[in-house]
Amino acid sequence: MEFRRLGRSGLTISEIAYGNWLTHGSQVAEEQAAACIRAALDAGITTFDTADVYAEGRAESVLGRALKGERREGIELFTKVFFPVGPGRNDRGLGRKHILEAIDNSLRRLGTEYVDLYQAHRYDHSVPLEETMEAFADVVRSGKARYIGVSEWTADQLRAGHALARELHVPFISNQPQYSALWRVIEGEVVPASEELGIGQIVWSPIAQGVLTGKYAPGSPLPEGSRATDTKGGAGFVARWLRDDVLERVQRLRPLADEAGLSLAQLAVAWVLRNQNVSAAIIGASRPDQVTENVKAAGVRLDAALLTAMDEILAPVAVGDPALTAGNPAND
Secondary structure, eight states: OOEEESTTSSOEEESEEEEOTTSBTTTBOHHHHHHHHHHHHHTTOOEEEOOTTGGGGHHHHHHHHHHTTSOGGGOEEEEEEOSOOSSSTTSSSSOHHHHHHHHHHHHHHHTOSOEEEEEESSOOTTSOHHHHHHHHHHHHHTTSEEEEEESSOOHHHHHHHHHHHHHHTOOEEEEOOBOOSSBOTTTTTHHHHHHHHTOEEEEBOTTGGGGGGTOSOTTSOOOTTSGGGOTTTHHHHHGGGOSHHHHHHHHTTHHHHHHHTOOHHHHHHHHHHTSTTEEEEEEOOSSHHHHHHHGGGTTOOOOHHHHHHHHHHHTTTOBOOGGGOTTSGGGO
């Protein structure tokens, strides 16, 4: 495993992080989830990402139990707040009441006194940004989080939030966007703004919900047990990539991966890590062997000719419009 600083902060994290969205507490039984987390630890991963909304809080609980007994100072634990976690009007969003209650609930489920990074899971257009940032500042000052970050914020939102964080003397150090060789919307605006502000990216779905592994073949039935057949939510996220034009081009990456001595999944993870503003790529898993294989992307350096060839193959199907950033008001 190799390690990077998160943005311009002093926090060092593993360049491959383990995340449990759509798996722990839902798609994968707890015993299997614990085995995946053990595989991550054995592979040198120290950074673990979750959220209060994943599996209605069960994902945090599963992660907390699996990490029990680990030296707390030796791991970096991240969680998020924003999406509804209950029926009440204040069981959601980035208002002060919800943030201060949500952090306590997350800490209880995770079985820890603090998280290393507390993230706004989306931008909340219904709450003054000042209220949100002041509440996050109080979370940090109370010792319940070491740093703050966000997920899927636009460049303008990052600038506004960072300016308030500086006024409040709170370390705002990260953004967690979707990013892969197929989904490149952060490159035009979010990455330049983040470089300017000292914010690092912790990217999710580097293998495009499994599409960049090559397991979905054009014109073939969906593999049984794959993300695309998951009726608990996974199928909806992967559906946009299950077009023959996309799948055919992914298959054309296979000779490049073979030449580099990598699997297609390892190539995809190494591709996002080539971006110096990316501090970590989040991988998920339903089996320990998936973790063991995907972490082999750590430390891989892809040569310029291979990167050019990848761009040429994927350019017709890759998405790069910055307006598609999830935090854009038009996409809410």
